[in-house]
Amino acid sequence: MYPRSFEYVAPSSLDEALAALNDHPGAKVMTGGMSLIPLMKLRLFSPPLVVDIGRVPGLDSIADGNGHIAIGALVRHAATASSDAVASGAAALAQAARLTGDVQVRNRGTTCGALAHADVAADQPAAALALGATMVARSAGGEREIAADDFFVDALTSALEPNEILVEVRVPKAGAGTGSAYDKLGRRGGRSDYAVAGAAAMVTMDGGSVSAARVALTGVGTKPTLATATADALVGTDGSADAIKAAAQHAAEGVTVLEDLYGSVEYKTHLAQVYAARALEAAIAAAG
Amino acid sequence: MQVSMTVNGSEVSGDVEPRTLLVHFIRENLRLTGTHVGCETSYCGACTIHVDGTPVKSCTMLAVQANGANITTVEGLADGDNLHPVQEGFWERHGLQCGFCTPGMIMSASALLAENDNPSEDEIRHGIEGNLCRCTGYHNIVRSIEYAAAKMRGEEPAPPDWTQDFEGATA
Numbered sequence: 001m002y003p004r005s006f007e008y009v010a011p012s013s014l015d016e017a018l019a020a021l022n023d024h025p026g027a028k029v030m031t032g033g034m035s036l037i038p039l040m041k042l043r044l045f046s047p048p049l050v051v052d053i054g055r056v057p058g059l060d061s062i063a064d065g066n067g068h069i070a071i072g073a074l075v076r077h078a079a080t081a082s083s084d085a086v087a088s089g090a091a092a093l094a095q096a097a098r099l100t101g102d103v104q105v106r107n108r109g110t111t112c113g114a115l116a117h118a119d120v121a122a123d124q125p126a127a128a129l130a131l132g133a134t135m136v137a138r139s140a141g142g143e144r145e146i147a148a149d150d151f152f153v154d155a156l157t158s159a160l161e162p163n164e165i166l167v168e169v170r171v172p173k174a175g176a177g178t179g180s181a182y183d184k185l186g187r188r189g190g191r192s193d194y195a196v197a198g199a200a201a202m203v204t205m206d207g208g209s210v211s212a213a214r215v216a217l218t219g220v221g222t223k224p225t226l227a228t229a230t231a232d233a234l235v236g237t238d239g240s241a242d243a244i245k246a247a248a249q250h251a252a253e254g255v256t257v258l259e260d261l262y263g264s265v266e267y268k269t270h271l272a273q274v275y276a277a278r279a280l281e282a283a284i285a286a287a288g
Numbered sequence: 289m290q291v292s293m294t295v296n297g298s299e300v301s302g303d304v305e306p307r308t309l310l311v312h313f314i315r316e317n318l319r320l321t322g323t324h325v326g327c328e329t330s331y332c333g334a335c336t337i338h339v340d341g342t343p344v345k346s347c348t349m350l351a352v353q354a355n356g357a358n359i360t361t362v363e364g365l366a367d368g369d370n371l372h373p374v375q376e377g378f379w380e381r382h383g384l385q386c387g388f389c390t391p392g393m394i395m396s397a398s399a400l401l402a403e404n405d406n407p408s409e410d411e412i413r414h415g416i417e418g419n420l421c422r423c424t425g426y427h428n429i430v431r432s433i434e435y436a437a438a439k440m441r442g443e444e445p446a447p448p449d450w451t452q453d454f455e456g457a458t459a
């Protein structure tokens with residue numbers, strides 16, 4: 001099984017890569033290739049040109065900055081999963097990266113690639129959404145920032161233009177009293193493979209009560225979605241097990257839940273509630 | 289396109305189409321057929337090789353992406369006639385039946401043990417999560433990797449207790 005013929009370039013600078021994308025409508029960026037190559041082998045995607053940015057220098061670092069952690073376009077899932085900076089500042093993203101695919105997939109696939117790919121059942125998009133991350137997109141025309149809330153548009157569709165490269169994702173660092181977590185039910189049982197459903201949560205505790213919360217679901221609809229009713233119901237409570245349980249009942253409220261091969265609407269709604277509760281519980285425990 | 293890389297310590301090169309998958313370059317151009325093609329859909333791990341020291345699925349990489357890389361396939365693990373401890377473990381602990389998954393299992397296991405030569409059973413099972421076996425039920429694969437880990441730590445592997453392992457299955 002191999003893809004249709006295509007042209008291939010592996011530019012050694014970002015400007016060259018951006019120029020290639022600009023000059024060739026229909027061209028596709030490749031980073032890890034862990035989603036693009038399977039889709040090309042199945043011939044669901046047949047781009048005339050693949051722009052492999054894997055050799056562009058300067059995109060493979062995790063920068064622990066002031067207020068946020070910046071993860072470059074070529075940082076692989078394995079690096080995000082094992083980074084101390086990500087684990088302490090943005091735990092939900094580290095956990096989501098750890099639960100992405102298998103060892104070999106995590107050694108090639110990239111965090112930014114998973115965000116740009118915007119699969120309906122991917123892990124790191126939900127974490128990025130709950131954490132309120134910012135995507136930094138570059139084109140030949142310049143750079144712009146896209147909030148996670150506006151980034152995930154539809155199934156396999158992000159807000160990136162075809163000539164843009166996601167050069168990094170910036171994740172706000174958790175301050176004192178803030179914790180985050182991610183958990184899912186995987187398609188092969190346990191936590192392996194894409195999510196049947198999963199949830200990421202970020203919670204800030206202040207003087208024994210929840211002062212802020214964000215919860216994002218994956219796997220239940222066409223894109224990662226904020227469970228705002230749950231977050232709203234939790235704020236102002238003491239964050240106890242009872243409060244979490246009550247708030248999590250609202251997880252699917254206002255969310256378009258869709259049936260797929262892995263579950264009915266009823267089952268996915270139930271899982272949304274269960275995983276919202278689990279993610280909230282772990283996030284509150286981490287908030288300390 | 290012209291590609292060159294180091295495979296099992298030798299410099300190799302070839303002329304490939306951009307769509308040539310690394311596994312096909314290895315099997316068809318280099319005639320190293322130890323690396324298997326199982327599912328072709330990135331799931332089974334039979335095609336696992338080491339690229340610059342890390343295990344990856346060679347059916348999900350283009351040969352052109354590996355230009356300049358340092359690659360080890362299952363043929364490159366043994367030191368002459370001396371099997372790699374993981375290879376020896378699969379022999380000693382019956383880690384295979386049909387053997388189709390074995391090259392990939394061995395490449396994942398050897399990468400795992402290179403990082404941690406004293407993994408728990410849980411760590412071993414997670415370390416081979418990207419490799420599917422249709423025959424063994426994984427049990428003897430885990431035992432094989434435990435054997436190799438002991439060898440790599442310089443210890444004598446505990447003798448196998450087949451009765452204990454299969455207790456309950458025969459009742």
Ligand SMILES: Cc1cc2nc3c(=O)[nH]c(=O)nc-3n(C[C@H](O)[C@H](O)[C@H](O)COP(=O)(O)OP(=O)(O)OC[C@H]3O[C@@H](n4cnc5c(N)ncnc54)[C@H](O)[C@@H]3O)c2cc1C
Nearest residue numbers: 031032033034035036101109110113116122123166193194
């Ligand atoms: C066996 C297997 C299991 C998997 N399991 C999971 C799982 O459990 N959870 C999960 O979330 N994912 C899973 N994945 C997908 C994996 O996470 C991919 O790595 C990820 O979706 C894409 O990242 P990549 O770097 O490989 O991107 P590529 O495959 O290189 O690209 C994917 C798409 O995103 C675009 N793109 C990539 N990077 C950029 C960029 N920087 N800027 C603009 N566009 C870009 C490409 O043009 C392409 O359309 C699995 C994949 C496999 C093969």
Ligand code: FES
Nearest residue numbers: 326327332333347
């Ligand atoms: S053949 Fe590569 S993963 Fe199955």
Ligand code: FES
Nearest residue numbers: 385387421422423
């Ligand atoms: S021994 Fe047959 S697939 Fe593993």
